[in-house]
Structure formats: C-alpha cells, structure tokens
Amino acid sequence: MNAKELKTLFEQVRGGKISPDDAVQKLRHMPFEDLGFAKVDHHRSLRVGMPEVIFGPGKRPAHLAEIFARLAERGNNVLATRVAEDQVRAVRKKLRKAEHNDVARTLVLRQKSEKTGKGTVAIVCAGTSDVPVAEEAAVTAELMGNEISRIYDVGVAGIHRLLAHKSELSEARVLIVCAGMEGALPSVVGGLVGVPVIAVPTSVGYGASFGGLTALLGMMNSCASNVTVVNIDNGFGAAYVASMINRL
C-alpha cells in the first residue's frame, strides 16, 4: 500500500463507501507483520512514499535477505545500504535482479520507476576519498525518483575547480555536499547558491579529524545560512531529505 492507495482509502471514507471505523481497522492491522526477529514497518514507506531501506551493518546475511525479500513482495523499490559481500550474496540468491554498487556499498531492487523529484539534486564532494559517501547519496536519490548531477573532487583548496562548475551548482534545486577533513566545502557552496544545501561530514582525514567529528563541527558552524547537517558518512540520510525537498 502506497501513498496513493492511502489517499484512495480516505476518499472512500469521505465518499461514504467505507465507514471510518472500518478504515481505522484496515489501517491498524496493516502496518507491521512479525518476522520473528524484526517488525517490518510498511507504514513508514506509506507515510513518506519512499522505498523501505535496510541498514546493513550487524545484520546476519540470512535475516537481511529475508527482510529484503519480504519488502520486495509488496512491489516497492527496496534499498539496502552499507552491505557486505556475504549480505549481497544472500540477497541475490533470492533476488537475482538486485543490483549491487560496490563503490556506494548499496543493493537495489528497482520495481517501480517514477520521477517524483521536480528538479535536479546535485551531489558534490570534496575529494576522491569522499566518493563512496557521495555515491551512496547518488544511488539513493536516484532510486527515490530524482534527476541527479555529480560534481566530484572540487575541494576548497582549489577553488577554481569548484567555480568551473558554477552553472551546474546553480541549476540544482537542492544540493548534497560531502566533505571530510575540515569540512569547508558546504560553506563555500552554500554561498554560491540560493537553495538548501545538505552537508554530509565524511570520516575522511587523519590525525585531528577524529573520524569526521572535525568536519561535522565545522559544518554545524557554517557561516552560510542555507546549510543543514546530517550524521557522519550518512549519504543515505542526505539523499532521503533531499528527495523530500525535491518533491515539494
């Protein structure tokens, strides 16, 4: 059941074709079914009209594959992030069509394809080491129905490389900017555009970068007011919010 079907349900209620009580019952019994080890929440998908997402780390391959398959039965797109090799194998034994992107560390089952985003989501990253995070964002944003553009390896110490992409930056309706080390890129990009910038600190760096904490703090203190921040290496989360914004 997706957002459309839900709306249909409400219209049936409004039109008197189904009683409110029955509607409540229908909704109440629908949300989750028990797999024994985890409650699969179809509600979330329903509420935001997006594919259910499975966070890979710590899940046993067999469990992950079972959750993946159960969700796939509903006909929605399914996305698993940060997947390991053995998880990939377990899922693909069940679902041949699941696509693995080894840079982004994602596993995608595409069952629907609808462009719900109204504009382009630009995905920008500072260095080549930030690419895996940027690609997680790219795969996610694309699966969620967005046109995307990639602008990679444009760190602030070579400001002209970034400025060479100014028109692409300006054309985006929302931007995702991934950077490690000092995390300065979102501030510069934020100053160049008039739309929301979602900053993703990456764990790239060494010494006093503290696994991305320095970048995170830098981004929280951005002098550009159109910057908001998600968790370290959270390319998925950035793409999720960007998708929500791009549908508005």
Next chain:
Amino acid sequence: MNAKELKTLFEQVRGGKISPDDAVQKLRHMPFEDLGFAKVDHHRSLRVGMPEVIFGPGKRPAHLAEIFARLAERGNNVLATRVAEDQVRAVRKKLRKAEHNDVARTLVLRQKSEKTGKGTVAIVCAGTSDVPVAEEAAVTAELMGNEISRIYDVGVAGIHRLLAHKSELSEARVLIVCAGMEGALPSVVGGLVGVPVIAVPTSVGYGASFGGLTALLGMMNSCASNVTVVNIDNGFGAAYVASMINRL
C-alpha cells in the same frame, strides 16, 4: 537590486541591449560598499531573495545601527538577531519603525510584505525554556514570507500532548523542531510526518547537557531519516533553510 532586477539584467544582455562587459562591470561594482568597519554584502540578499540579517552579539550599538540603517535604505526587510537592549535603542533612535521582540531577541524592519512560502512552516518546541529559540525561528520565518504555526511545550515525556497536535504537524510543508536536554523530539516528529524536519538543539538543560552538545549529538543520530540539524540555538538558521524549502 533584487533577484528580479538581476534577471532583467541578464535578459538585457541576452537581448543585446547591454554588452556582457558592461554587465560584468555593473555586477562587479554593485556587490558591496565599504562602511569602513564592515562590507555590507547586498549580493547575498540578491542571490537568495531574502532580507539581509545582522548577528548582534559583539557589535557595538553604533556600528550595528549604522549597518542596519544602510541596509534599510535599499528598501528590503532587515532583521537583527540576538540583539541586546543598548543595540535596540541605538537602532530605534534611527529607525522608529523597527520592531523589537524581547522573547525572540530580534529587531525587525518590515518594508515589504510578500508571501513567498507555498505552505506552512510549523515551529515545534519541547519545553517552555526552548521558546526563545523557537520564537527567533518564528519571527525569521514570518519575515521571510511564510505562514507559520506554533506548537509549543510538547516534549516527548508527555507523548500524548504531541500526538494531540498530529493534524497540525501533518499540515506543515516543512517543520522546525527545537529541543534541549536529550533532544529527542525531532526523532518522534520526524516519524510522524512525511516532510523535512529541521532540528535545532537548544542550550536548555543542565549537568551533562553541556550547553546543547548532548541535544546536538542526539539529533545528529536521529533514527528518523528526514531530520537535518543546524547549530545550537540557531533558530534563525533553521528558519532560513525552512524558507528556502518552502519556496520551492
């Protein structure tokens, strides 16, 4: 010069009425004029179509008043945040019509009034101590052309108070959620709506709240994927991004 005038300039260039070189010159000389102690950047306003904002703390009253007045001459709305009493007096000696909100600690000069936001921005806060931050967001969002709705004092330890506002939450096109202490409210709100949530950690709390750091970290780790975070107590920044989103 606002975004419209800028577009006009570009169309004149395209139409051959003005040479590119002259256009470049016009733009180059326009952006900032030197007040001696600070460069007032009209460009920013131009790029994002929003009023220029002055951050009060640390500025001498006379300087703040001069910057405020200079910006006011352009005919735009002007907003000063975190203003102290003596700054307020200095500005209002020059500009009688500047409105002071002592809860939000803002000073506003309204010279234009246009609803540019397409939907409602809901401003939610956890406790009464979070109200100043929420009000800074409310004043800002309203000045930037948004309908706003306030949902205050709905902390997670009394979850039914929050749920009683579920329909207002659902009607918002973008939400700003302010919370101190453990900073849990954005996660719960994020799970209730299908639109972007901008979380503002506040410095409310004591002991191990560390001036808002605990709330900030909690929000960065939100289990709701539609949550992004701005700096501690940064009600202004949250409203700024919310306004950008609400115009899309």
Next chain:
Amino acid sequence: MNAKELKTLFEQVRGGKISPDDAVQKLRHMPFEDLGFAKVDHHRSLRVGMPEVIFGPGKRPAHLAEIFARLAERGNNVLATRVAEDQVRAVRKKLRKAEHNDVARTLVLRQKSEKTGKGTVAIVCAGTSDVPVAEEAAVTAELMGNEISRIYDVGVAGIHRLLAHKSELSEARVLIVCAGMEGALPSVVGGLVGVPVIAVPTSVGYGASFGGLTALLGMMNSCASNVTVVNIDNGFGAAYVASMINRL
C-alpha cells in the same frame, strides 16, 4: 550460604544458641577463599541473594572455567556474561548443563529456580541491533527470579508501534529500556508509565554516536524523571537493579 541461612544464623544469635563472637568468626572466615588468581566473594551473593556473576572478557578460558565451577559447587545459580566461544567450551567441558545463549552472549547454570520478583520486568528495545543487549538483560532478569516481557523494535521514529504496546508497558513493575543512536526511547517510555525505568545506552549507531556516548548523554538528560541510567551496553547491570527493585 544464602540470605536465608544468614538470617537463620542471626536468629540463632538472638535466641542465644550461638554467641555473637562465634557468629562473627563464622562470618569472618566464610567470605572468600583463595583460588590463587582471584578471590571468589561469596559474600556478595549472600548480601543480595543473587547468583554470582562472572564478567567474561579478558579472562582465560581455563581460569573462567575454574571460577565458574567453584561457584557452582555452592549450589547457587551461576551466570557468565560476554562469553566468547572458547570460554563457553572450557566451561561446558566441566559443566555439561551450562546453557549458552549466543545472542545474549551468556552462559547460565541453573541450580535453583525460585520466583523472587513480585511483578513483571519489561525489557524494551529500540531497534533490532539493540537485541543482544536486551537479551543479556532478559537472561539475567529471568535467572534472578523475575517474570519478564519482551517489547522489541519499537523505536521512537515509529511511535505508533510503541503505543501499540501501551498495556504491556503499563503492566510492568519495572522497565529496562535499551536504545542506541540518539537514545530517546527511555524518555518516551518514562512518560507513559508510573514506575522506574532503567535506561541502557547501547553502542549501536555510527558516525557521531561515539560508541554509545551520545545515547548515554541523552539518557542522562532525559526529560522524564523516572529514568536512571547504567553503563553503555550494560544489560546485566540493568537487570540486576531491576531484580532488586522487583523484590521490594
């Protein structure tokens, strides 16, 4: 010697059947016997009427097995936590009946079974990744004589899943709530019940979760006043305190 026997001793003293001095001697010589590498303290068990517990990490399999066996001779229940595979094998070579729970990472020898808890201890966790910690708590609480109820995978971003369990929550006499990431669940649960909530931050999360520190700080700052906190991933400690409370 357990709490009952101790009480008997004191009654013999009161009844004049044994002199206070002899009683003192008896107690003084009883407490610990030297195994060479560790002093096994039967006193603690005696004082709180609970099984002795062995913390596995860092102990050599042979030593752990010897301590385990020595304690078992007394006839009490014995619990080892965070046990590794080689430790399990070493113990079970000596004690066939020791039960291994590989999710909870516990090893249990049940020699007595008495329900000392007066009500139910509810064990709640936010996500599937928190289950190992929750299970450590469940195994411990059960061994310590409590009825338990498990309410798993009810994170705050899907608040209705939690509310669907409201009656189970209300029936508990004491609750253990395990959560990683932002650690918000205890605050919400705390607001729903009128009994003590013991919060266990877990090391689940990534990026700025800092191995559970973010959850710990969040729980320390809980806006629900009936929440107290134990160490990160300390399911055992939570169950220990819950058992003490449930006997009162």
Next chain:
Amino acid sequence: MNAKELKTLFEQVRGGKISPDDAVQKLRHMPFEDLGFAKVDHHRSLRVGMPEVIFGPGKRPAHLAEIFARLAERGNNVLATRVAEDQVRAVRKKLRKAEHNDVARTLVLRQKSEKTGKGTVAIVCAGTSDVPVAEEAAVTAELMGNEISRIYDVGVAGIHRLLAHKSELSEARVLIVCAGMEGALPSVVGGLVGVPVIAVPTSVGYGASFGGLTALLGMMNSCASNVTVVNIDNGFGAAYVASMINRL
C-alpha cells in the same frame, strides 16, 4: 484528579456505569489547560501519583508564580526546585504557606500529607559541599511521602566514618548517594547494601572535575552492580525515582 479518582473512573467503566467512549472523552479533555505560555500537564501527576514539579531556572518570577498557583488550586502538593530569591518572593506573595528551604533551593506547598513509601530512603553524601544536592533530594523525597534518613559527610577517604553508619545504611529500602570529585561513594555504599542505590554526581570539585563529568563517568562505571545514575546535581530526579521504588 489523582490516581484514585482515575481508578474509580475505570471501575465505573467496568461496572457499566459509564461508556468507554465517554470515559475516553473525559480523559482526553482533562489533561492540560492552556496558560498561554505553558501547558500545565495534570496528566503526569495523575500517572505517577506525585506532585507536579516546576524547574525554576530561566522562568520569570511572575510566570513561575502563576504556574505554581494554578497547580496549587488542584489541591496537590507543589514543588519548585532551584528557585532564586525573586522567584521565591513572587510565589510567596500569592501563596503565603509555601515553604522555602534555602540550602536545598526548594519551594514547597504541602496540601496533602500521606506516607506512601513503604520503607526509608537513605540520603548519603560525601562532603559538606554536596549537601545542597542531598537536601534537594531530601525535601523532594519527604514531600513524596517517604521516611528519610540523612547520612552526610561520609566521603571514601575516611572510610571508617562511613562504616560507622553501616546499620542505618542497611535499614534503608533504597539509597540516594551524592558525591562530586571522583564520585566513588556509590560504589562503596553499593557494596555494603543489598538494595538499589541511585547515584547523583555533583558539580563539586575543581580542576579536572569538569563540573561533575568526572563523577558522572565514575558512577557509570561503578563496580557495584546495584548502582544507577541520574544527571549531575539532579537531587530531585534521584528522589523521584527513589519514591517510585519505595512505593512498590
């Protein structure tokens, strides 16, 4: 409406004297009334059968006095913590009988007096500087219907002073232990008793005590398993949980 009245309501429902729907309505409309600046939640009091508590810091004297008075009208006990002089004056202008304890920094209006606690709550503190936090706990615990015993100035560097109180410690049904600096007292006390110990880190200390963080971390790592921890200086919270436990 207190817990008893609520139970009556449910019994009326069970007895068929009132329909469930009406009961729901009654409950739904009862919980909070709008004072304009804060929602007073009578629900919380109802759920846990304790007086409503007002956290003083940051509240304007007039607002605090109004909230205080509104709550007083219901006939419950009312407690304000961390009150400043001007807040005290504002409240006492309205409510003469409110008692101010300047060590505990509390303001209490006692309208009911019922011993709901089954045993004694012992309140222990390490040094004389910890007394304000201990007293906040003492005032709170007493108002919540507990017998209390005070054991003050028994820091671990003079272990015999603590041991001299061993019988009082053993008689308590639950203990609150306040300590700053290295925060070691709860571990020692925890080892001496067989009941729950609620540890309160205090901000007492200097240098590397970091406002209580060192004590907090020490208590989280207590080697005594019957210790749980509340926030720094949170005497109120400790007493609140202790009261809940003491009623069981």
Next chain:
Amino acid sequence: MNAKELKTLFEQVRGGKISPDDAVQKLRHMPFEDLGFAKVDHHRSLRVGMPEVIFGPGKRPAHLAEIFARLAERGNNVLATRVAEDQVRAVRKKLRKAEHNDVARTLVLRQKSEKTGKGTVAIVCAGTSDVPVAEEAAVTAELMGNEISRIYDVGVAGIHRLLAHKSELSEARVLIVCAGMEGALPSVVGGLVGVPVIAVPTSVGYGASFGGLTALLGMMNSCASNVTVVNIDNGFGAAYVASMINRL
C-alpha cells in the same frame, strides 16, 4: 644588547680581542635581572631581534607597568597585549608615549623603527567579529618591522569578495588568516597562494563552535598544505612567526 651587539661580541672573540671565557662570563651575567616578581629576559629579544612582549591578563597594573618600564629603558620597542583599561592607565602614567589601540587591545612603545621584513605580510579575516584578533596581528607585525596589508571581512560564504582581493593576496610574502566558526578561510586562501599561510582560529561563533575549538580543528585538517596553525585568538603569535619568516 641586541643581535648586532652580540655579533660584534663574537667577532671580538674570533679576532682575539676578548677571550672566550670572558665572553662566556659576559653572556652569562647579562641575561636577566631580578625584579622580585619576574625575571625579565633580555636574552629572548637578543636571540630573535624582536621587542620583548608582555602578556597582559592576570598581571597587576603596577607590576605590568614596572616590567614595561624596565624593558623600555633598554631602548627597544615594547609591546603589551590583551591589556585592560587599568593596565593601560598604569603604564601610561609612567610612559606617556605608549600608544593604546583599543580594538587590538595592545599597548606599544615605539623607540626604534626599522623595516626588517623583506615583503608584505597580508592579514586576512573572515568576519567583522574576527577584527580584534586580526588587529592584534597587524599591530604586532608592524611593530616588528613589516609592511602589512589588511584584507578584512572576506568569509568563504561570499567567495567572490575574497576573489576580488586575489592580487593583494598574491603579492604577500606571508599571510595571516584569522577565522572563527568553521575556520574554512585558511584552506581557501592557502589554495590561492604559493607562500606560507599562518592560520589563527578565533573564538568567534556560538553553539558548537566551543570557543574556537571547532575552527582550530578545522584548520589543523586543512586540505591546503601550506597552512600551519597557532593557538586560538593568538594574533600576536601569528605575527611573530610571520615576522621571522619575512626576514629570511
């Protein structure tokens, strides 16, 4: 005794006009004389050929004035930093010609004036709030014999304002870059020039800027390799090193 005189001494030794032993004695007895409360070290001045500097905070006005005067007697330039009003008055009562700069919070006695720097030291700052730190650097660098150029209020969120100064940046022989908040400016400047950049984190910012720690960490992780960092707000130290470099 300055560097020249010292060199003369060595040449006298080489020329046999003074025995090494006598030279050693001369040097040994020269370095510091006892004022009772502090040892004034003329050696340092001698070693690096720069004026002695007095750090104001924590020094009693009378003591500071006495140290200042004692140093002045030698004929060198004297600089006091972070001076408070009462310290300024105390010094100027003794030394009328000491110049006070209230933005830079410096007190300068100029007794020699020699351009020892070979090129220009550019002093760059991100926002108007960073000006006091930048001015401390400017006053210091000038007193130490350098041409300076000021490039203020050129934060990275308005990158074109910075780029408008590209030629001034390129002309500098060494640059000092002051920035608070995310501290990104040194990285961008470092990428634009081929000479050393000394980064000064400032305590400007709020929330998660932690008094300059965020800027400091950002600068330590700069992706531009020609950036080194000094302590928070340490405009003096930056100018000191810049002066050393500019003499080479």
Next chain:
Amino acid sequence: MNAKELKTLFEQVRGGKISPDDAVQKLRHMPFEDLGFAKVDHHRSLRVGMPEVIFGPGKRPAHLAEIFARLAERGNNVLATRVAEDQVRAVRKKLRKAEHNDVARTLVLRQKSEKTGKGTVAIVCAGTSDVPVAEEAAVTAELMGNEISRIYDVGVAGIHRLLAHKSELSEARVLIVCAGMEGALPSVVGGLVGVPVIAVPTSVGYGASFGGLTALLGMMNSCASNVTVVNIDNGFGAAYVASMINRL
C-alpha cells in the same frame, strides 16, 4: 608547466607577444584533465613550484599507479606518501625508477633536481618512535629542493642530548620538530633558535596521549612564540611549509 614557464607566459603577455585573452585560454584549459576517477590538478604544482603529491591511504593500487604515471609524464618530481606495499608494487610495475623508503612510507620519482631552498631545514625528533614521521618530512623536504639536517632522539627528559646539538639547531633556516607524548620538544627548541619552528605532533604514546591529541594541544599552547603546528603525524605538510619558507 612550472613556475618559470608561467612567468615566461606572463612576460610574453607583457611584451605583446601573446594577447591576454589567449593567455587566459591557455591557462584555463591547462589545469586539470579528467582521468574518470579524479581530477589531476597541475595548477597546484604550477602555483607553488613543487611536485604534485599523492596521499596513499584509501586509494586502490591501480588508480594510484595511474595518477602517479600521469603526473610523471609532465616531467615533474612525483611523491606519494603513506604508501602500502601493494601500492608500491603497482607503481613500480609502471615506473621502475620510483624509489621506496619503507621507514618514511614514501614513493618518490625524481626527474628534476634543483636546490631551491636557500638554507638548511633541520628535522628534529624526540624519540625513536617519532622517526617515521620525521623521515616523511625529510624525504619530502629533500625532494622539494632543500638541504636537510637530521637531529633525532633528543627528547626533553635528556635535555643535554638536545643541547649538544645547539650549533646545528642554530644553523638551520627553518626547523621541523616532531614529538609525541607530551609534545614538549618544540617549546624547548623554539626557545633556542630565532627562526620559525614547525611542530608536528605524532601519534606516539599510550594511555592519555589519545593518538597525538595531547601532543597537538601541548604544541598549540607552546610558550615559545615562534612555533606553529600542523596536523598529527603530518610530516609531509610540515616539510611543504618549510620548503615554502626556505625559498623566500
């Protein structure tokens, strides 16, 4: 294209041999060429007249080798830092002449050899465990055209060992000082010389050394004013800045 060629270009422009527009075109098209996975920026080399440097960690051997080879074609010196064994093999399969230094963990291709440094760069380290960082600095500084001198194993707890090298220290035009643990060496060295000292905190130490953070903080707070700091273990960065200074 190196700095000289660039200067030639500008002189051609000044001399009218090439039009400014063509010069701009020439520069614009030169900077980076797309390898698919990373933009190789020849500009940086050009701007500072130094070899391009490749940071090894995280790069796949094949990619690293391709970048290395592409840069080598230009005829410049090439340096890869923190290289792993498999990266070394991949590069040397293509470029036999690349020299591997396994202490410094560097890979160097020397195609030009020109002494551009005017004096000596002294590289000082505290203990034998700091040698790898010091050697990274030494290899880098030498490749960048500097005379270097090594003063190793002269920690502050044996101050006479350091003082025995006083003349070598004094002869350096710029110094790089590497130290872990308490990071005190730069302060002592800084007090002995009158030239810039670049401090490199190393991750050497244990316990409360926190991977170099303690050394970093100590160096930031150095009481010697001629000390600036680079990131933990950043021998390369220190040598880079030292080279820039030594050319002035």
Next chain:
Amino acid sequence: MNAKELKTLFEQVRGGKISPDDAVQKLRHMPFEDLGFAKVDHHRSLRVGMPEVIFGPGKRPAHLAEIFARLAERGNNVLATRVAEDQVRAVRKKLRKAEHNDVARTLVLRQKSEKTGKGTVAIVCAGTSDVPVAEEAAVTAELMGNEISRIYDVGVAGIHRLLAHKSELSEARVLIVCAGMEGALPSVVGGLVGVPVIAVPTSVGYGASFGGLTALLGMMNSCASNVTVVNIDNGFGAAYVASMINRL
C-alpha cells in the same frame, strides 16, 4: 591527639595499663564530633601527623570560621586554602593570629613548629602567572615542616634560565613543578634530577589550554619517568604528598 599520643595509647595497651576494649572505645569516640553542618575529622590529622586543612570555596564565612576555631582548640596547626576576603575576615575576628597570604590565598594558624622534613622541597614554576599555585604549595609545605626553596619563572622556552638553577634543583629531596600552557616543565626538570617530581598543571593559558587540561594531559604523558601528577591548580595536594615523601 597526634601520632605520638596515639602511639602512647598503644603502648599503654601493650603494657597492660589499659584494656584493649577501653582503647577501642577511646578511639571510637574520639574521631569526630558533630558541628551540625560538618564532621570534623581529627582522625586524618592523627593518621598522617599533619595539620587539618579546610578547603575554602563554597563554605559560608561563619561556618568556615567555626570549623577553623574548633580545629585550633586542639593545638594543631590549621590551614585554610583558596580563602576569600570575607572568609579571612570571619576567621580573623575569632583568631587574630591567623596569617593571610593573599598571593597563595591561604590562611594559616601556626601553633606548633617542628621541622619534620628531612631535606628540601624545591618548588619550581614556569611563569609568573603560575606563582599563586606555587605559593599555595610553598605555604603548605612550610607549614608541614619542610625547608623549601623557590625557583620561579623558569619556563622551558628559556631553557638556560632553568639550567642556571641546576644545583638548587639537584639539592632538593623532592620537587614540586607547576606549569600551565603546554605543561612541559616537569619533563625537563624530571630529566635533570634523580628524585621524585610532583607535577601540578595550572589553569594558566588561553585558547586551547582548556583551563589546564592540556597541561594535565601533557604531564600525564611525560617522557620523564619520575613524574607523577596531581589535579589542576592543586598546589596544596602537591605539597601534602611532598611532605609525606620528605619525612620518609
């Protein structure tokens, strides 16, 4: 009762002049008497043969004066540290002979004077700002019966000033070394002597000195093995331990 009297007591027991039981009673009733607000522990003095010490901060003047007077009655030396002006006045109203040292912030009542230390305690400090901490140590060490020598203002950036005192350093039987900022002095001093060095980090510094934390961490990581550390600014504690050592 001091250590001698205690020994007498034990000898009386051994000699049969007093029964063990009576001795126990005598000891049991002696240790502390209740002043209402604090338990004065004469035991501690007895155990270590040193004057009782009162830590001033947070104590009300009247209370402090009463504790001070009560202790004075026993005939021992009394020391109050970190005393404020109003505390000084309150004590001296009762005890004229109490001496106030306003640099050390101590109040001393000298009733006995016995040199119990066998050698000299050298007190060393890095800068003039560290003097108050050093003086607290000096006053304490002297009152506890030690010869002391002061070696002040010998920071590591001017190593020759320190080395000029080498013989005084070598003559000490134990050293106390106070330093703020990078806290390097104890390492250097530790390397120069063959006796114990007690390091006292001071809160002197700014920026990234974090109120003495940087110095503390540096000292914990000292490369000199004869260094131990006490809390930030804890001159008293350092002198206390030094006195214990000097009596051995």
Next chain:
Amino acid sequence: MNAKELKTLFEQVRGGKISPDDAVQKLRHMPFEDLGFAKVDHHRSLRVGMPEVIFGPGKRPAHLAEIFARLAERGNNVLATRVAEDQVRAVRKKLRKAEHNDVARTLVLRQKSEKTGKGTVAIVCAGTSDVPVAEEAAVTAELMGNEISRIYDVGVAGIHRLLAHKSELSEARVLIVCAGMEGALPSVVGGLVGVPVIAVPTSVGYGASFGGLTALLGMMNSCASNVTVVNIDNGFGAAYVASMINRL
C-alpha cells in the same frame, strides 16, 4: 658507570687527583654512543641509579635485541616492558638469562641484586583484570631493589576484603594502587594510610570507561590528598617513582 663511580669521580676532583676540565671531558664523552638508530643514554641510569628501561611497542625485534644487549654489556640490570613474543625471542637468542614474565609482559636481565629500598612497596589492585598492570609494577619495583607486597582483587565494592588487609597496607612505606572502571580504590586506600599513594588508572572497563580516561579523571580528583597519578596502564612509571621514594 653508576652513581657510586660518579661520586668517586667528583671526590677525585675535590681531592685534586683529576682536574675539573678533565672531569668535564670524561663526563661529556661518556653519555651516549651512537647505535645508528637510537642514542642509548647511560646518563639517565647514572643519574638515578636505576637500570635502563626499554619500552617495547613499535620497536623491531632485532633493534630491541641490539639495544638490550648493548645495555647489558655495562653490567646493569636491564628491563624491557610491554614486550611481544617476537621481541622476547629475539632478545633471548642473544641473552639466555633474560627472564620473561608473560602476565607482566616484561623481560628482565638481572646482573646485580642490591636492596636499595628502605621499606616495602605495596602493590594493590582492584580486580583480576588489573593484574597485568600491577605485575608490571611489581616486576619493576623488585628489579629496582625493593621489597614488595601484593594485595590483589580488593575492589571498593567489597570494602571488607580491602579492610582485611589493613595491616599490610599500613606497613608499606609507599603504595601503588591500580584500578580501572571508576578508579575509586586509591581514594579509599589513601584514606587508610599515612604515606604516599601512587595511583595507576588502568584501561580495564567498558562502555563509558573510555580506555581508562574515566579512572584517570577520578584519580586526579581524589578526595585523599596523598594520591598522585601516573599515565593509564603505566605500571612501570609507578614503580619507578615508588622506588625513588623508597630510597629516600
């Protein structure tokens, strides 16, 4: 050359048997000889009269063995700490008599045996997991000529186990107390004895113990004034200082 020989040298100078200059030369040329990779400093041994110590981690087995052998030639005792298996083998191939203690992770070559300590050094530890650190201290202290007594597994949660050892504690001339987790043991021990206590935080613990940081901070804040602290797990350093004290 040891301390005695050194004294002899000085006496020869005093007696006119050797000129001061020759003595200086003798000393100057003696201190270290170059092994190529590290300067072996015999001076340190000489200054404090203790064996040279080699810190194992990070040293290649062959190098460590060579340093070990070189030192052994002088006839002193030699100690290597934190040695790994391969280092042990490398050393023992050269020096059969070197003794390996696998709990303490030490390697000892005993060539002299002289009791230089005047009393007993008690080594106390809280739990069995702290034993390796305690044993490192024990091996070191014994090698340095002290009688030692071991009091292990006496954590504060079982205070009676500690008190059972009170007489052993009282007989020590100096104590080393090792504890992880909350690090409370030194405070309790410090209160029981009148001699110096050297606290060693261990990295034992989990969750919020942060590798020993919590214990370290707790010990720094000890309420017992006779406690000083060394680095985390630094059993060697504690024994080194204890030995120095015990010789006084």
